[in-house]
Amino acid sequence: MVAKNAPSLSTRALNRATLARQLLLSRTTASVSDTVGHLLGLQAQNTRPPYFQLLARLEGFDPVQLSSLMESREVVRIVTLRSTIHTHTAEDALTLRPLVQPARLRELNMFRHGLTGVDLDRLASRARELVEERPRTMRELRQELAVHWPDADARSLSVAARCLLPLVQVTPRGLWGRSGQVALTTAEHWLGCPPRPAASPDATVLRYLGAFGPASVKDMQVWAGLTRMREVFERLRPELVTFRDENGTELFDLPDAPRPDPDTPAPPRFLPEFDNVLLGHADRTRVIPPAYKGRNGVGNQSYGSVLADGFLAALWRLDETAAEATVTVQALGELGPAAREEITQEAVGMLTVMSPAPAYDVRFASFADFPDDGAGRTE
Numbered sequence: 001m002v003a004k005n006a007p008s009l010s011t012r013a014l015n016r017a018t019l020a021r022q023l024l025l026s027r028t029t030a031s032v033s034d035t036v037g038h039l040l041g042l043q044a045q046n047t048r049p050p051y052f053q054l055l056a057r058l059e060g061f062d063p064v065q066l067s068s069l070m071e072s073r074e075v076v077r078i079v080t081l082r083s084t085i086h087t088h089t090a091e092d093a094l095t096l097r098p099l100v101q102p103a104r105l106r107e108l109n110m111f112r113h114g115l116t117g118v119d120l121d122r123l124a125s126r127a128r129e130l131v132e133e134r135p136r137t138m139r140e141l142r143q144e145l146a147v148h149w150p151d152a153d154a155r156s157l158s159v160a161a162r163c164l165l166p167l168v169q170v171t172p173r174g175l176w177g178r179s180g181q182v183a184l185t186t187a188e189h190w191l192g193c194p195p196r197p198a199a200s201p202d203a204t205v206l207r208y209l210g211a212f213g214p215a216s217v218k219d220m221q222v223w224a225g226l227t228r229m230r231e232v233f234e235r236l237r238p239e240l241v242t243f244r245d246e247n248g249t250e251l252f253d254l255p256d257a258p259r260p261d262p263d264t265p266a267p268p269r270f271l272p273e274f275d276n277v278l279l280g281h282a283d284r285t286r287v288i289p290p291a292y293k294g295r296n297g298v299g300n301q302s303y304g305s306v307l308a309d310g311f312l313a314a315l316w317r318l319d320e321t322a323a324e325a326t327v328t329v330q331a332l333g334e335l336g337p338a339a340r341e342e343i344t345q346e347a348v349g350m351l352t353v354m355s356p357a358p359a360y361d362v363r364f365a366s367f368a369d370f371p372d373d374g375a376g377r378t379e
Contacts, residue, residue, distance in 0.1 A: 041086035049272035098198035114153025127161035266310035325355035
């Protein structure tokens, strides 16, 4: 139950607090590795979004910085939160994955019908041998496992291996300016480390609040893909502060975490598709106005999001040729001349870092320019 005397935070106050934690109110000079760790990973279904996420948050960011960390195996691509691929520090890859393993087992249950008669412990052992012998694609893994279990569904076999083992995508997959198919090995093998104990739920809640707070229990559960976290928050309650949002929901926070004045200016930011600031809460109105719910995608197509005054205000996409890079912005509502000028300047700054094209263009367009045909994908 929410304490009657808990202070109330407006949506705008929550917005500014979240942007501050997410390093989106002002760029930081922190290292790439420290930033990836602070954010508890970067959403990475596609390979380029993590680079754009860091550009929006770091002063002087160069994509080579993240790419180099991937080559040196200090950060990796692995399925963790919400059973989704994230770019994590090596330490978080080793410890967050076992913490969220219950979500992977729930995913595995959806494929049980194709695994009748399969000993999952034996499957995990055989799959580990295969991917540690050399990185394997999912197709190769399916073919190899089907030899041992010919009566099982081949796709279910490979999904089971992915759910049971902490598989990382090896480079060159994910490197800036390079391409490579998805090939997998275990995190322990790739990083040269023995298995680590799962991250403490208590410590993870505190880290989550540091990057996404103030937040409710449900917010954290949605972010992590976990359930039954209420008891962890209750255990931590004596060292936390509590608030209420405009709907009366109880929010927890770290006592000394930044909660800027709601009128603090928030410069425009270009976020790629799948940024955790848009996905890290059950109630996303702190960043996405209710009128724009579901608007940062058309059909099965997701586009980048533009934050203006801290809130989702437009979609964007990048089209590149050898001669020119063009950012197309579609406002979701009214954008005044000053806001358009700020957005244009932010887009130009993004292009100078992220595109090798010798010429740039920024244009504001209609929804007809955002078809559901894959044109807006950054991958």
